[in-house]
Amino acid sequence: MQKKFVPVMITPYNLKAKIDFGVVENLVDFYLAAGVKGFFANCLSSEMYSINEDERLELTRHVVNYVNGRVPIVATGSFGLTIEDKAEFVKKIADTGIDSVILITGHFAHVDEPDDVLWERFHKLFSLTGNIPLGLYECPAPYKRIISPEILKRLLDTNRLNYHKDTSCNVDSVREKLAIAAGSKLEFYDAHTPNAVASLQMGAAGMSSISGNFYPEILVWLCQHANDPDRQEDVAWIQAELQRVDPLIHIAYPMSAKYFLQLRGLPVRTISRAHVLELTPEQKEVLNNIYRDFRKWCERLNIREVSTAAAAYH
Template identity: 30%
Template structure:
């Protein structure tokens, strides 16, 4: 029996909302799930760095992923990571727990599968162990930039694809040349490449890439959905949308963990500004709020103007 084919498109890296007391806010999480789906996403990356996965306990990670899986109810695909324990044996327990939830792919964090000084041979051996330990599980890959970044070679990605066990990859090189090589490497395999680098999304799609999985999808998932759905139907409009999305990626590094939550508040989601990645909510100054308010206003104007004649 083959693995499930994942849809092309936009896969937001999900936030984990927190209540004022610091616990996970499941009411806000459910609202966030519905907002993403209403905005046309094709899948959800339910546990990743944006989800504060390094700051959550194992039980919290499991509960959040299970909640997302249950509330999506098959309306969109769900993948999740979370094997962040220190030892490899404890990571296997993390993987087992997420696998048992039934997500479409358990996403392996590339920098956790071997030490920074280890070569790809060590990495490959550890992945082989995981594949043998969990013969019925489908996997993904995530080139997470923290605590260090391990970018996989096209040859290693080709090997992953040819195992037939990998279907999802969040590619984080921010390098068009590497992106194109990886897209070529997975041709003919179930493994799909979803890039995190905004400015190259259209070029990646034109080269046979499969979509976007990055931080900016929390601000404007509907535009990423449109581009990944219609990139080859209207070249002029696709180029204009790409230029807008590429320019707005400047917001990625500006109080991301708080700014995204403030944007979602403006969208009507009952979410606090709390994040375990960045506790200094007081650092989110009135100027930062105005930036997000103006970004959202321009975002809405752009969409209204661009799509006023349909499409």
């Protein structure tokens, strides 16, 4: 089975801090040229908590229409105060044409509530949303609710889940969940770049990490070669490189990604609606150095760096 890299899309803005749909298209072209096999629209990287309901739907619909069936698309849909509210938004975002509506695990129980409560609320939402394909995302906000293997098994038994984005950052947890999902239609994606090789070799469908908003070509290469016996030396080397820089690219994210994409030639402004830090001159220099490292990675691995000249002037 081919391993897939699915980027978590950032949201570009114009000078009035409105969504810049032209640059959204530039980004789609860029990702597709890098070899991605899907998109996660309207996610935390998209600043989903900082845009309103209409914008979430408009952004997702625009991505669906522009991609035009070339690869699958998923998007978050569990917004609303009550389970009934969430179910209504699930239906609305499903109507944009996405392949799966993603549910934020932290939206279904408070941090101090047990898994039985989580299960009951998931079960209620499932009953209110017909046969709409669903997925899970252990999003860090509002808090990171890691799905236990037991809850995953119960949810899989409903035959509604086809997608899971894991943020446990724990190889043993990933292994246990993959064993439970074996033979099901669930596609398991790890969000933690330092886990990439381990997860891919244990059977994950692919990766869906923020590092793909910096150097998607590298993540695509890793998905393609993690299980290639002839490339294990290179696989171990690039995994170590990615692990080294991973904490650095998280600083002031998603602003760090927007700055890095500028270095790559994309017309993405360093404008964010999320409550994020501004990049300091020192942090920009760190990202400049990582960009130079990225070009060396491409050279060693014989990866063609995506030209962004065409995307920049779409």
